[in-house]
Amino acid sequence: MAGRWHDSWREGRIGFHQSNVNTDLVANEERFLAGGSHRILVPLCGKTVDLAWLAERGHEVVGVELVPQAVEEFFAEQQLTATEREVNGLRVVSADNLQIVIGDFFAVTSEHFGLFDRIWDRAALVALPEEVRGTYAQHLRTLVVSGAVLLQNVFEYDQSKMDGPPFSIPDKEVRTHYNGAKVELVSEQDVIEKVAQFKAKGHEYWLTRNYFITL
Ligand SMILES: C[S@@+](CC[C@H](N)C(=O)[O-])C[C@H]1O[C@@H](n2cnc3c(N)ncnc32)[C@H](O)[C@@H]1O
Numbered sequence: 001m002a003g004r005w006h007d008s009w010r011e012g013r014i015g016f017h018q019s020n021v022n023t024d025l026v027a028n029e030e031r032f033l034a035g036g037s038h039r040i041l042v043p044l045c046g047k048t049v050d051l052a053w054l055a056e057r058g059h060e061v062v063g064v065e066l067v068p069q070a071v072e073e074f075f076a077e078q079q080l081t082a083t084e085r086e087v088n089g090l091r092v093v094s095a096d097n098l099q100i101v102i103g104d105f106f107a108v109t110s111e112h113f114g115l116f117d118r119i120w121d122r123a124a125l126v127a128l129p130e131e132v133r134g135t136y137a138q139h140l141r142t143l144v145v146s147g148a149v150l151l152q153n154v155f156e157y158d159q160s161k162m163d164g165p166p167f168s169i170p171d172k173e174v175r176t177h178y179n180g181a182k183v184e185l186v187s188e189q190d191v192i193e194k195v196a197q198f199k200a201k202g203h204e205y206w207l208t209r210n211y212f213i214t215l
Contacts (some may be wrong), residue, residue: 039059044105
């Protein structure tokens with residue numbers, strides 16, 4: 001699976017990347033970022049412009065991305081001067097209040113960056129195969145303070161029509177992974193008309209859900 005992500009970046013197969021800030025993040029900004037400055041974790045971050053948008057708002061932002069090319073492209077496209085250092089064996093590239101770990105999300109522990117109080121998950125949980133998703137959610141919980149808020153964005157579609165990633169994650173599965181946390185569904189929308197590439201592949205619906213999950 002890891003090799004596959006390197007291939008995707010090398011071959012420019014990054015259909016998941018959005019040139020604008022994610023609209024669900026913007027729609028939930030007021031609530032997600034209320035209460036002053038936050039320590040925000042963005043797992044499996046790619047080169048999302050959301051990282052810069054969050055950092056511009058004064059928050060301390062840490063992204064984690066496996067593929068070095070993605071991180072290099074991020075700093076070049078954002079025209080940020082980056083410095084590189086090692087943190088307990090991890091390669092970290094940073095500019096002011098924004099840091100990106102180049103490495104495996106599962107290798108990041110609370111010893112590296114302390115604990116976070118906000119997490120933005122867009123195209124991270126849905127990027128992982130079923131057998132890894134439970135471990136991902138468990139690992140995420142080891143990196144946050146009690147009461148931390150995870151803004152979780154997922155898709156649900158007819159998985160029989162396509163192999164992931166992205167994988168279809170129904171509501172029930174989200175609730176299973178975050179069992180014991182307060183899981184609040186804040187929006188649900190069928191966006192099939194907006195995802196032409198999936199409509200063309202015969203998909204009849206493409207549900208996007210956003211949750212506020214208090215860990
Ligand atoms: C579907 S993309 C989403 C990127 C980003 N969240 C966005 O919204 O554009 C998933 C990203 O996770 C990275 N990735 C996959 N497995 C990873 C892992 N175990 N640790 C860190 N990054 C990983 C991939 O290289 C890819 O850039």
